[in-house]
Every structure is written in C-alpha cells, then in structure tokens.
Amino acid sequence: MSLQWYPGHMTKARRELAALMPSQDVMIEVIDGRLPKASSNPLLAEIRGKKPVIKVLTKSDLADPEVTRAWVTYLEGEPGVKAFAATTDRPQVTRKRIAELSRHMAQHRGPDKPVRALIAGVPNVGKSTLLNTLINRPVAKVGDKPAVTKEQQAVTLANGMVITDSPGLMWPKIEHEPRAFRLAFAGSIPDTAIDYLTIGMFGAEYLLARYPALIVARYKLGVAPASAEALLVEVGRRRGGLRKGGIVDLHKAAELLVHEFRAGVLGPISLEEPPVDGRPLDPG
Numbered sequence: 001m002s003l004q005w006y007p008g009h010m011t012k013a014r015r016e017l018a019a020l021m022p023s024q025d026v027m028i029e030v031i032d033g034r035l036p037k038a039s040s041n042p043l044l045a046e047i048r049g050k051k052p053v054i055k056v057l058t059k060s061d062l063a064d065p066e067v068t069r070a071w072v073t074y075l076e077g078e079p080g081v082k083a084f085a086a087t088t089d090r091p092q093v094t095r096k097r098i099a100e101l102s103r104h105m106a107q108h109r110g111p112d113k114p115v116r117a118l119i120a121g122v123p124n125v126g127k128s129t130l131l132n133t134l135i136n137r138p139v140a141k142v143g144d145k146p147a148v149t150k151e152q153q154a155v156t157l158a159n160g161m162v163i164t165d166s167p168g169l170m171w172p173k174i175e176h177e178p179r180a181f182r183l184a185f186a187g188s189i190p191d192t193a194i195d196y197l198t199i200g201m202f203g204a205e206y207l208l209a210r211y212p213a214l215i216v217a218r219y220k221l222g223v224a225p226a227s228a229e230a231l232l233v234e235v236g237r238r239r240g241g242l243r244k245g246g247i248v249d250l251h252k253a254a255e256l257l258v259h260e261f262r263a264g265v266l267g268p269i270s271l272e273e274p275p276v277d278g279r280p281l282d283p284g
Helices: 009-023 043-046 065-076 091-105 128-134 177-186 197-210 211-217 228-238 250-263
Strands: 026-032 053-058 081-085 116-120 153-156 162-165
Touching: 009 026, 009 043, 026 091, 043 211, 053 065, 065 081, 081 091, 081 116, 081 128, 081 162, 081 177, 091 177, 116 128, 128 153, 128 177, 128 228, 177 197, 197 211, 197 228, 197 250
Parallel strands: 026 053, 026 116, 053 081, 116 162
Antiparallel strands: 153 162
C-alpha cells in the first residue's frame, strides 16, 4: 500500500524555509517522542545544512520512558545535535532548556545579540504547542489534526530570543512503508489520506509484539490475542464496534484503536527504538 501526503502549500513552505534558514542561528526540530526517526523529516537536514539543531522530543509523556532516554542519547551522538524530551506538564523546564541550548549553540552571536531560531517539523508533532510554551501564552493555533499552521510567524521571547514557527513540512515521497504507517498511526498524516483498517492492523501487530501487557490491561483480556485481526475483534466487542447481529466492524475497531493510541490511553508506548551497536533494534 502506498501512503503519501504532500499538499500544495508544503512546496511553498519548503521554499520559504530554505530562504529563511541562512538568517537563523539554530533550528529547533520538533519530533514525536514516540517515533523520533519516522517523524524526522530528511528535508530539514538538507535545509539547515551545517547549522546546529535542537531536537525536541514532544509527547514524550506518551512514550516508553526507557526508549525515550535511549533516543536522546542516540540523537546527541550526531554532530551538531542536542536533544531533550519535553512534556506539557513542565513548561518552565522546556523554556529554560531551549534558552540554554540555543545560547550554547549560537555562541557566535555574542551575549548582547538575540539568538534567532526556527521551529520546524512534520505536521502534528507539537510545533505550535512548543511555541506557545516558549512564549508562555497562546499565540499559535493548536489542533490535533495535521496542517493547522499554514504560515510562518515570528515572536520575540521575554529573554530576547526570536522564534519563528513554520508550517508542518512532509517530504514528497515516503519510500519506506513502515515509516509511513507509523506517521499515520501517530496522526501526522490526515485521516482523509489513510485507510483505517490498514493502519489499525499495522498498529495492532506492533502493539502485540512490543506491548502485549498494556493491551491485555487496557481491554481487560485474559491473554494477548494471537493476531492483529483477533485484537481488532476484541477492541470492536469492547468499544462499540459491532454491526447488527453482533458482527464486529473491523474498520470501526481499527479506527477506535488508532484514536486510543493517539490519545495515550493505552499506556506509554514508543513505535520505534534507536539502533544499538550499529544494528537497528527495529528493522522498520
């Protein structure tokens, strides 16, 4: 199954980002803490060139904490990269950390010149939420659907730092199918562009392989189902996904599973793990 989404405004956003980046001191790349690799846009590395980058793992309170710590360590092993896991319940920590890292990575600006930083990332990873956190008031529209931000907007923080938010940017063709499925499962690709049953089956299979105990607990099962389809059947039975005659609507069950994962009610779950000793734990 080919799963692609690259609306017209993203071509414009890509051009604008490329034009703006030379005037910036640092890029703040926002990535989903549950899927740091899949949600990192390869175009952004191309656009920033040798400029330093702070990789902010958002939604990390929804991710597996042990896996998140491993990702932060792994990402900071890359040249010119600093990383930290952000949560919405500690905004003051996020503001302080961003300010410290930005100043450290832009020492050429000198103490009297404000650091200029560009916030970028794929859709629906929390860029606008991060901007609102940094400025400590709502200035950016926030939503749970991709492509909420359509234009760049710049704000000056209390510490003088100038932050520019940008629209979510996908890349034209996602070559690796599991990566596309992870993005869709997490909500970075709009529901109108996905097939719920396909994405739900992908998610069910992954959850059974990596987090069976959470699934058993959430749906009050005696044992983990033997297959992805069997899990969807159980979800449908327990969450109102039945047709007349008591037949489970698998498409509805898949939709329910997808939304429960996105809402974080299944428990702390990461959809991919970083490489270990040069070998990826997760072949996807």
